[in-house]
Amino acid sequence: MTRVKICGLMEEQHVKAASSADAIGFVFAPSRRRVSIERAQELSRLADNGVQRIGVFVNASYEEIDKAVKTVPLTMVQFHGDEPDELIRRIEVPVIQAFSIRTSDDVEKLNNSIADYVLVDAPGTDYRGGSGHVFDWSLLENVELDHSRLILAGGLNQDNVQAAISQTNPFMVDVSSGVETDGRKDEVKIQQFILQAKGDSMERTQEKTIDPVGFFGRYGGQFVPETLMKAVKELEAAYEDAKNDDEFQKEYHHYLKEYVGREQPLTFAARMTEAWGGPKIYLKREDLNHTGAHKVNNAIGQALLAQRMGKRKIVAETGAGQHGVATATICALFDLDCVVFMGEEDIKRQQLNVFRMKLLGARVESVTKGSGTLKDAVNEALRYWVTNVEDTHYLIGSALGPHPFPTMVRDFQSVIGKETKQQILEKEGRLPDAIVACVGGGSNAIGMFHPFVEDASVRLIGAEAAGAGVDTDRHAATLTKGSEGVLHGAMMKILQDDAGQVQEAHSISAGLDYPGIGPEHAYLADNGRVTYEAITDDEALASVIEMSRLEGIIPALESAHAIAEAKKQAQSMTADEILVICVSGRGDKDMATYAEKLEGLS
Numbered sequence: 001m002t003r004v005k006i007c008g009l010m011e012e013q014h015v016k017a018a019s020s021a022d023a024i025g026f027v028f029a030p031s032r033r034r035v036s037i038e039r040a041q042e043l044s045r046l047a048d049n050g051v052q053r054i055g056v057f058v059n060a061s062y063e064e065i066d067k068a069v070k071t072v073p074l075t076m077v078q079f080h081g082d083e084p085d086e087l088i089r090r091i092e093v094p095v096i097q098a099f100s101i102r103t104s105d106d107v108e109k110l111n112n113s114i115a116d117y118v119l120v121d122a123p124g125t126d127y128r129g130g131s132g133h134v135f136d137w138s139l140l141e142n143v144e145l146d147h148s149r150l151i152l153a154g155g156l157n158q159d160n161v162q163a164a165i166s167q168t169n170p171f172m173v174d175v176s177s178g179v180e181t182d183g184r185k186d187e188v189k190i191q192q193f194i195l196q197a198k199g200d201s202m203e204r205t206q207e208k209t210i211d212p213v214g215f216f217g218r219y220g221g222q223f224v225p226e227t228l229m230k231a232v233k234e235l236e237a238a239y240e241d242a243k244n245d246d247e248f249q250k251e252y253h254h255y256l257k258e259y260v261g262r263e264q265p266l267t268f269a270a271r272m273t274e275a276w277g278g279p280k281i282y283l284k285r286e287d288l289n290h291t292g293a294h295k296v297n298n299a300i301g302q303a304l305l306a307q308r309m310g311k312r313k314i315v316a317e318t319g320a321g322q323h324g325v326a327t328a329t330i331c332a333l334f335d336l337d338c339v340v341f342m343g344e345e346d347i348k349r350q351q352l353n354v355f356r357m358k359l360l361g362a363r364v365e366s367v368t369k370g371s372g373t374l375k376d377a378v379n380e381a382l383r384y385w386v387t388n389v390e391d392t393h394y395l396i397g398s399a400l401g402p403h404p405f406p407t408m409v410r411d412f413q414s415v416i417g418k419e420t421k422q423q424i425l426e427k428e429g430r431l432p433d434a435i436v437a438c439v440g441g442g443s444n445a446i447g448m449f450h451p452f453v454e455d456a457s458v459r460l461i462g463a464e465a466a467g468a469g470v471d472t473d474r475h476a477a478t479l480t481k482g483s484e485g486v487l488h489g490a491m492m493k494i495l496q497d498d499a500g501q502v503q504e505a506h507s508i509s510a511g512l513d514y515p516g517i518g519p520e521h522a523y524l525a526d527n528g529r530v531t532y533e534a535i536t537d538d539e540a541l542a543s544v545i546e547m548s549r550l551e552g553i554i555p556a557l558e559s560a561h562a563i564a565e566a567k568k569q570a571q572s573m574t575a576d577e578i579l580v581i582c583v584s585g586r587g588d589k590d591m592a593t594y595a596e597k598l599e600g601l602s
């Protein structure tokens with residue numbers, strides 16, 4: 001069925017009237033319909049997730065377009081000026097290129113466009129489009145055209161749209177003037193137009209190439225350049241298939257048991273329980289996994305998937321080094337080529353893990369750009385993937401990135417929460433009252449929380465990194481201080497400045513030192529199912545000492561954030577309550593930091 005776009009929206013009631021359209025358009029070009037990025041963002045919030053948000057530009061700068069894409073956010077952009085191919089290539093969302101059609105020579109030009117879609121329109125009058133004029137549709141008849149990328153515009157209205165569709169068979173029709181009365185959008189005309197275009201159906205058309213997928217509320221999606229779209233789609237299909245395949249699941253669980261050493265205990269922390277004087281404390285012991293943290297649960301799953309897709313080369317990023325080590329380990333086990341990007345700063349902080357990766361046969365690439373931390377390592381890993389996409393799988397280490405990564409990583413990490421649920425029922429005969437996990441990108445936390453999300457009696461608390469304090473500029477408290485934006489292929493909450501530039505994050509813990517948060521966490525924060533609190537570097541360090549001395553378990557710096565938050569939660573809990581802490585990793589990798597920061601410890 002032909003899709004419908006209603007363009008030039010400026011008012012709330014018109015966005016709502018267009019709720020069953022497939023796409024809505026905001027004009028950022030000179031026009032009487034021009035809106036600011038901020039206004040488009042407000043209006044966009046009123047539309048369903050399934051509706052494409054398309055920004056119309058005429059010869060705008062890359063910076064302006066990029067800001068609109070990230071802020072509104074836009075799922076597509078439409079160019080009506082003389083935008084060069086280099087600009088089209090730089091845009092991270094699909095691009096529509098508009099052509100004014102006067103003669104059959106103009107139609108010939110369509111096939112040379114490198115854009116994802118071509119839009120055919122009558123020449124503009126006052127502005128570069130939106131004139132309300134019809135061109136001669138028969139000009140499209142004599143040229144061989146890919147109609148799956150053709151968008152028809154120009155003077156369409158409820159009376160001529162059916163004829164236009166039958167004559168030109170476009171992928172989408174686009175209207176602006178034809179749904180206006182006296183120069184203002186008209187709710188009735190908008191709805192009549194959609195009805196006519198869709199043959200009396202007010203259904204939105206579902207089609208994978210255009211509908212945004214993998215959204216958690218407003219967050220997630222696939223904001224990737226066209227060069228990666230094929231790989232992302234291939235991965236999506238492969239994961240869909242593998243997830244429902246008993247053999248794949250059997251193999252995955254075989255390695256979790258025989259190689260990682262699962263299941264991991266849910267240890268009752270008797271001395272911490274006594275010292276904190278509140279609820280019974282249980283520790284989920286991801287620190288006991290082979291390689292020292294939860295990361296390996298996901299690395300095994302994705303490496304099996306890569307092999308299923310016939311890819312024998314792996315690229316990964318790492319912050320604290322735990323994901324890099326887990327990936328290098330699994331690549332050694334399965335004889336896969338492995339390259340790991342790691343920020344220069346993190347390499348300094350995590351020397352031991354760098355050596356472990358090399359010993360395991362991986363190539364570690366130092367990233368000197370930006371702050372030399374996790375964000376920069378993800379950037380470089382993505383770049384590497386773009387150029388090696390045919391034979392390489394990007395084994396992302398957290399619940400981040402374009403769909404299907406956040407869902408897939410969550411599923412592989414859900415073994416944490418599933419085991420915990422079973423174990424607490426066996427030990428206590430009931431569910432816990434609260435669970436705390438640390439969040440950087442958020443994979444151990446989402447793995448722990450996911451099986452409990454429907455259990456309303458269980459409070460879920462994420463501990464993010466407050467670094468030197470959330471009121472300083474040295475923190476990684478994305479949910480406390482961040483705002484909506486696109487980073488590394490997904491819409492999420494990020495730390496950014498007013499111009500939409502991603503800010504440097506800071507945490508003593510390399511694994512939490514990331515300016516974004518997985519999309520599902522952003523969603524769970526917005527709907528209030530999970531509460532997120534920020535823990536400073538100093539609080540985390542104090543918890544390292546406390547847990548080491550009370551339980552004989554030296555936690556990773558990341559996990560220490562969860563412990564510090566759990567201690568705060570315990571203050572208002574009673575002895576008949578149960579609190580579970582996810583100890584995501586062990587502290588061996590952080591020994592140099594502990595030795596430096598805790599010097600003089602008595």
Ligand SMILES: O=C(O)c1ccccc1N[C@@H]1O[C@H](COP(=O)(O)O)[C@@H](O)[C@H]1O
Nearest residue numbers: 007031129130132153154155175176177
């Ligand atoms: O709508 C505008 O004001 C506009 C301004 C500058 C470039 C494009 C514009 N709109 C696009 O023009 C076509 C046709 O609109 P109409 O139905 O003939 O009014 C459509 O693609 C709009 O997206």
